[in-house]
Amino acid sequence: MGPLVRRVLLDVRDRRGGFSGRILGCGDGPSSFNAYATRRGASVVSCDPIYRWSAKEIGRRIDQTYQQVLEQTRQNQHEFVWDSIQSVGELGRVRMAAMHEFLADFPQGTAEGRYIAAELPSLPFDDVAFDLALCSHLLFLYSTQLGEAFHHAAVMELCRVAREVRIFPLLALGGAPSPFIEGCVRLLREAGREVVFEQVPYEFQRGGNQMMRVRRCGF
Ligand SMILES: C[S@@+](CC[C@H](N)C(=O)[O-])C[C@H]1O[C@@H](n2cnc3c(N)ncnc32)[C@H](O)[C@@H]1O
Numbered sequence: 001m002g003p004l005v006r007r008v009l010l011d012v013r014d015r016r017g018g019f020s021g022r023i024l025g026c027g028d029g030p031s032s033f034n035a036y037a038t039r040r041g042a043s044v045v046s047c048d049p050i051y052r053w054s055a056k057e058i059g060r061r062i063d064q065t066y067q068q069v070l071e072q073t074r075q076n077q078h079e080f081v082w083d084s085i086q087s088v089g090e091l092g093r094v095r096m097a098a099m100h101e102f103l104a105d106f107p108q109g110t111a112e113g114r115y116i117a118a119e120l121p122s123l124p125f126d127d128v129a130f131d132l133a134l135c136s137h138l139l140f141l142y143s144t145q146l147g148e149a150f151h152h153a154a155v156m157e158l159c160r161v162a163r164e165v166r167i168f169p170l171l172a173l174g175g176a177p178s179p180f181i182e183g184c185v186r187l188l189r190e191a192g193r194e195v196v197f198e199q200v201p202y203e204f205q206r207g208g209n210q211m212m213r214v215r216r217c218g219f
Contacts (some may be wrong), residue, residue: 021131024162026120027138030058032098034114035105045114045130052117055106062099067090079175081203121153125161133162140170140178151180152187155214159193163217168200169208181212192217 021043025033028046037044048059073080073089085091109115118124118136132184139146139154146154158165172178185195203209 021163022129024125024130024133024158026123026133026158030062030099030102032101032105033134034109035101038105038109038114045116046109047116047118047123049117049119051106051110051115056102057079058106060201062103066096075167079206081206084202085204096183121157123157123161127160128163129166130162133158133165134143135165135167137169139167140180141173143172143178143180148180151178151184155184155188156191159188159214160218161190164213166211166213168211169205170197170210170212171205171208175206175208185212188214 023037023042023044025031025044025046027048028034029048029050034046035046050061054059070088070092073091077088085094106115112155116124135158139151143151155165155167158167170178188195194217196213198211198213200209200211
């Protein structure tokens with residue numbers, strides 16, 4: 001989660017007080033969300049398959065892919081809103097700073113159980129182990145790569161481990177709405193979950209300013 005995204009996902013409901021429950025960041029990758037939120041007293045566990053590697057290995061991988069990721073963004077500049085972040089160069093600097101914050105926190109966070117190597121659609125957590133699960137730039141974004149069955153299993157798994165789930169954004173790579181939203185909503189509602197869409201005050205992927213919130217009915 002980038003520095004702005006993490007605020008969006010947490011602040012929409014909790015602007016006044018901050019979130020005091022147990023938070024799961026699913027697919028957090030090399031983002032600074034866990035370090036940032038932990039410093040502010042939040043209880044956060046991040047899970048991602050890359051956490052099976054050491055900080056050194058993750059750092060090496062970031063260095064290898066950094067230029068390529070920026071080059072792809074440069075080629076697809078029209079797909080993004082250059083507003084809070086104004087250039088590809090600035091995006092690179094913001095992302096790199098976040099990744100360094102993550103790398104500095106990763107060894108201690110792992111020792112404290114804040115970084116867990118795990119992946120959807122099967123997570124190593126008890127039912128309702130968390131009050132809130134956040135998932136940014138994974139589900140729906142990689143629609144082509146992950147497929148519909150994966151999305152169905154993944155949203156149900158997030159709902160198993162958390163009282164509330166927030167997913168952002170709802171667009172696939174390339175900027176079209178994910179084709180799996182409707183099916184996931186139907187599945188979740190059939191399972192007795194309340195699903196709402198909220199506009200968020202952050203839009204980097206053009207048109208990507210919607211978040212899906214899923215709650216157990218009655219909460
Ligand atoms: C584009 S990054 C997003 C990172 C962060 N959430 C953010 O918004 O900046 C996608 C992340 O999802 C992780 N990932 C891929 N497949 C996953 C899975 N099945 N379960 C959980 N995380 C997964 C990747 O390792 C990567 O760190």
